Amino acid sequence: MGNKIANRQVICDTLLELAQSDRDIMVLASDSRGSAAMGPFAQAYPEQFVEVGIAEQNIVGISAGLAHSGKKPFVTSPACFLSMRSIEQIKVDVAYSATNVKLIGISGGISYGALGMSHHSVQDLAVTRAIPGLAVILPADRHETKRMTEALVNYEGGVYVRIGRNPVEDVYESADYDFVIGKAVTMRDGSDITLIAAGETVRIALDAEAKLKEAGVSCRVINMHTIKPLDEEEIIKAARETGRIITVEEHSVHGGLGAAVAEVVVQHHPVPLRLLGIPDEPAIAGKTKEVFEHYGISAENIKNLALDMLRQ
Amino acid sequence: MEIIELKAKAAQIRMELLRMIHGAKAGHTGGSLSNTDILTALYYRVMNLDPARPKWEDRDRFIASKGHAVESLWCILADRGFFPKEELETFSQFGTRLIGHPNNKVPGIEMNTGALGHGLAISVGMALASKRDGRGYRVFCLMGDGEQAEGSVWEAAMAGAHYKLDNLVGIIDRNGLQISGSTEEVMGLDPLDEKWAAFGWNVLSIDGNDMEQLVDTLETAPTVPGKPTLIIANTVKAKGISFAENVPHWHHHVPSDEELARALAELSAVLAGYQQEGQVR
Numbered sequence: 001m002g003n004k005i006a007n008r009q010v011i012c013d014t015l016l017e018l019a020q021s022d023r024d025i026m027v028l029a030s031d032s033r034g035s036a037a038m039g040p041f042a043q044a045y046p047e048q049f050v051e052v053g054i055a056e057q058n059i060v061g062i063s064a065g066l067a068h069s070g071k072k073p074f075v076t077s078p079a080c081f082l083s084m085r086s087i088e089q090i091k092v093d094v095a096y097s098a099t100n101v102k103l104i105g106i107s108g109g110i111s112y113g114a115l116g117m118s119h120h121s122v123q124d125l126a127v128t129r130a131i132p133g134l135a136v137i138l139p140a141d142r143h144e145t146k147r148m149t150e151a152l153v154n155y156e157g158g159v160y161v162r163i164g165r166n167p168v169e170d171v172y173e174s175a176d177y178d179f180v181i182g183k184a185v186t187m188r189d190g191s192d193i194t195l196i197a198a199g200e201t202v203r204i205a206l207d208a209e210a211k212l213k214e215a216g217v218s219c220r221v222i223n224m225h226t227i228k229p230l231d232e233e234e235i236i237k238a239a240r241e242t243g244r245i246i247t248v249e250e251h252s253v254h255g256g257l258g259a260a261v262a263e264v265v266v267q268h269h270p271v272p273l274r275l276l277g278i279p280d281e282p283a284i285a286g287k288t289k290e291v292f293e294h295y296g297i298s299a300e301n302i303k304n305l306a307l308d309m310l311r312q
Numbered sequence: 313m314e315i316i317e318l319k320a321k322a323a324q325i326r327m328e329l330l331r332m333i334h335g336a337k338a339g340h341t342g343g344s345l346s347n348t349d350i351l352t353a354l355y356y357r358v359m360n361l362d363p364a365r366p367k368w369e370d371r372d373r374f375i376a377s378k379g380h381a382v383e384s385l386w387c388i389l390a391d392r393g394f395f396p397k398e399e400l401e402t403f404s405q406f407g408t409r410l411i412g413h414p415n416n417k418v419p420g421i422e423m424n425t426g427a428l429g430h431g432l433a434i435s436v437g438m439a440l441a442s443k444r445d446g447r448g449y450r451v452f453c454l455m456g457d458g459e460q461a462e463g464s465v466w467e468a469a470m471a472g473a474h475y476k477l478d479n480l481v482g483i484i485d486r487n488g489l490q491i492s493g494s495t496e497e498v499m500g501l502d503p504l505d506e507k508w509a510a511f512g513w514n515v516l517s518i519d520g521n522d523m524e525q526l527v528d529t530l531e532t533a534p535t536v537p538g539k540p541t542l543i544i545a546n547t548v549k550a551k552g553i554s555f556a557e558n559v560p561h562w563h564h565h566v567p568s569d570e571e572l573a574r575a576l577a578e579l580s581a582v583l584a585g586y587q588q589e590g591q592v593r
Contacts, residue, residue, distance in 0.1 A: 047444055053474075058433045058467035065437020068422060069445075070369075073437075088427055089464075093434060097416055097424040 003170050007145040007163040008037040008076075008106050014149040015074060019045050025153060026066060026073045028052060030059045035165070036076035036106045056085040060101070064093035067100040072153060079105025079162050080112070083124035094158040095133040102152050103160045108138075109200070109250035110283055110291050111165035117282040121162065126255025128160040129228045135159040135181060136227040138199030143172040144225060147179035155181060162199065164250075166288070169203045171223070184231035190220035193306050194238035197248040198224045198257050204292070205248050207299035212306055219306065227257055232264045239269040244309045246274045248297060253277040272309055276302065313356045318523050320586035322352040325391065326552045327579045328400070329383040334572045336404040338412065342562040343381030346487040346520070346547040347454060353526040354452060355388045363393040366419040372449050373422055373438050377431020378456035378485060379413040380564075385421075386410050394420035429462025431455060432482060436472050439480040439540075450534070454483045458490030461499045466511065472540040473512025480540040481533045482513070485520065487549035491563050505544060513542040520545025552579060 019025040019041070027041050028050045042049040050066075052059045056077055063073035075082065082105045083090075094101045105124060112119035128136050137159060139145040145163065152159060159181075171187065178185075187202065188209050197205035202223045212219040220242055222234060238245060245265065247258035258275030265273055276297055284294050292298060296305075313321065325348050333339030355361070359372040376385055383403070390397045395418060402408040409417045413426030422438075425431050435453035442449050459465060472480050484504070492498050501507075505515045514536040518525040526545070534541035549563070550556035553575040556565070567575060 050440065052467075052471055055467040055471070057429075057464040058436075058471055061430055061433025061464070061468065062437035062440065062471065064423070065434040065439075066441050067437075068434070069438050069441030071441055089430060089433070092424060092427050093430055099423075 003142060003167050005142050006037065006165065006167045007139060007142055008165070010142045010145040011104060011149050011163070012037045012041050014146050016041055016044055018150070018153055019048055022072070022153065023048065024070060024072045026050060026071050028059050028063055028073055028075045030054055030056055030077045032077050032106065035078065036104070038076055056081045057089050060086040060089035060103070061093050063101045064089070064097060064099040072100060072102070074102045074104055076104045076106055078119070079108035079121035079124055080119050083121055083128060083160065087127055090128070090134065090160070091131050095131045098133060099158065100156055101158050103158070105160065105162040107165040108162035109164055110278070110288055113287050113291050114285045116285065120283050122250065122252045122278045122283060123255070124162060125227055125251050125257065129260065133158060135229065137161045137181065137225055138227065139163060139225055140199060140202035140223050141168055141171045143170065143175040144179060146175045148225070151179060151181055164200050164288070168200050171202050171206055182226045182229040182231060184234040185223040185225065186220065186234070187223050188219065188221040190218040191242055192218045192310060193244040193246065194220040194222060194242045195246050195248060195302065196222045196224050196235070196238070196257065196261055198227060199250055201248040201250055201297060204297060204299055205302065208302035208306070211299055211303040215303065215307065217306060217310065224257060227260060230260050230264065235261055235264045236268045239265050239271045244272050246276060246302060246305060246309070248302060249277040250297070251277050252280060254280060272312065274305055274309065315523050315527060316586055316590045318352055318356055318527070320583055320590060321356055322349050322523065323552070323579050323583040323586060325352060325384055325387045327576055327583070328387040330567060330572060330575055332387065332400050332403050333383055334567050335401065337566050338404045339383045339566065340380045340412070340564050341567065342489070342550040342556070342565070343378065343456065343485065343487070344383040345550045345552055347381050347485045348384045348551070349521045349523055349526055350454065350483060350485065350545055351384050351388050353523060353530055355392055357527055358530040359452065360449070363420070366394060370447055370449050373435070373451045375422060375431040375435045375451065375453045376414050376425055377453050378428065378459055379425035381485070382412060382414055385414065389418070389420040394418070428456065428459040429464035432465055432468035432472070435480060436468050436475070436477060439472070439477040440475055442479050443477065450479045450481060452481045452483065454485060457484055457486045457488065457495050457501060458498070460484065460501050460504065469508065469511040469513065476538045477540045478534045478537050481530070482540065482542045484542065484544050485547055486544050487547045489549045489558065489560050489563070491560070493560055508542040512539065514539045515542045515544065517544040517546065520547035521551050552582070554578060
């Protein structure tokens with residue numbers, strides 16, 4: 001693997017830089033400063049750091065109070081707990097009360113692959129995207145994480161972000177591109193089929209595209225980094241122009257990216273659609289790559305699925 | 313406002329909230345009547361606020377964690393001029409902003425509450441921001457006694473003491489009743505004072521329907537440097553109506569025409585007494 005920098009470290013580095021001139025930026029941890037890579041921030045800005053202990057309901061409530069008082073709190077806590085234990089605080093104190101809280105779900109998806117379902121977060125997109133007034137973002141690599149973090153500091157409103165634990169391969173050459181919350185990025189253009197991915201699966205979709213290209217297939221790859229507000233226009237365009245879509249996500253096939261895409265496709269321009277993700281079961285134990293391959297979230301399987309769809 | 317005026321004001325608010333609940337055919341009558349004296353003391357005497365500037369940065373903050381007892385708060389905010397009094401007629405009606413819980417689309421309401429066990433954590437965040445920014449404002453958080461069964465209350469209690477928030481005042485409307493009956497039967501809370509003291513709070517226990525005690529305690533709170541203060545305000549549910557006091561189903565009972573008339577007659581007599589006493593003084 002080329003890249004050795006995890007997205008969580010990028011968030012810390014970016015906030016360290018921005019907090020120097022923006023004293024309203026605050027970071028909160030629930031005994032999670034180590035796993036969030038926020039140790040350096042806590043050391044550099046003790047007055048802008050708050051430890052709450054292992055209390056995920058409390059971390060969101062306190063952040064809402066801080067935000068209401070003009071602060072820009074970044075809550076860093078494992079996605080599995082943050083998106084479930086604190087969901088009522090997210091719904092009421094953040095979304096409904098319209099407080100400017102950024103919820104950073106760390107070690108998301110199946111990052112804690114061997115620790116079992118208690119530590120997996122593959123229902124988080126389903127619950128967070130159902131809450132009005134909350135944006136939901138999954139950055140694909142370290143460059144996107146940097147651009148997203150900069151955007152979050154100036155974004156007014158509640159946002160749920162999910163990142164993985166380990167470094168991921170780059171999908172961008174640099175951070176020098178247009179990142180807009182709610183605007184999908186077309187990574188590869190194509191006309192036969194579209195792959196729509198988010199977060200760590202964008203890399204897999206790009207690898208599948210390379211394989212499909214060798215097989216003579218023109219494949220479009222869309223990085224849907226913002227699950228909500230969803231870039232519906234880009235989805236409808238892909239349905240209309242390529243006629244087939246495969247979604248690829250590190251999430252249950254119920255209620256996540258695939259479901260969000262399906263809601264748009266079926267109402268605006270129905271085309272054949274396949275959803276790749278974690279099935280409705282406690283995910284099998286293993287390293288991310290092993291678990292992905294087990295469930296067919298791999299470049300090879302996407303290629304085969306695409307070729308199947310093209311034959312139909 | 314002087315004590316006697318505050319007492320008269322509380323009687324007037326009770327009459328207004330009963331009319332409002334009767335008109336809307338909905339409301340949390342018992343809890344609103346038990347907390348009326350607390351809110352009257354806060355909004356007419358204790359808190360530093362300016363109805364013309366509801367978002368003034370240095371205002372004292374009030375969080376109604378027991379959000380369901382909102383009727384007294386709506387009547388008080390309207391009376392203090394945060395919004396027009398006529399709007400009270402829309403309470404609980406289609407499309408209103410005066411819903412059955414605090415709604416921060418209404419001037420004077422800080423946060424949307426209603427899900428119990430949320431308010432104290434929010435208050436901890438506000439008090440912490442006040443401290444970190446070196447501002448002087450205080451944060452008052454009103455909780456229910458039934459609400460004390462929510463685990464999130466105690467997460468926030470721990471954090472309030474840990475961060476030495478001596479600008480934070482928690483108030484428990486200790487009326488002893490919740491929707492299913494006595495709090496001690498539903499889920500025992502006592503010794504409530506010892507629990508809060510063990511969590512590191514300065515604990516005071518007062519008669520929460522006694523205006524002198526309320527003003528004395530709230531005006532000087534928080535009283536111990538380095539500690540948040542918790543006031544157990546011992547109240548009577550549905551206070552002020554002889555035939556409703558301490559009757560559990562008045563939690564959200566809507567008075568009938570006859571009950572309303574009797575209640576208003578009782579409160580009018582009390583109000584007249586205070587007004588007379590005020591003039592004599």
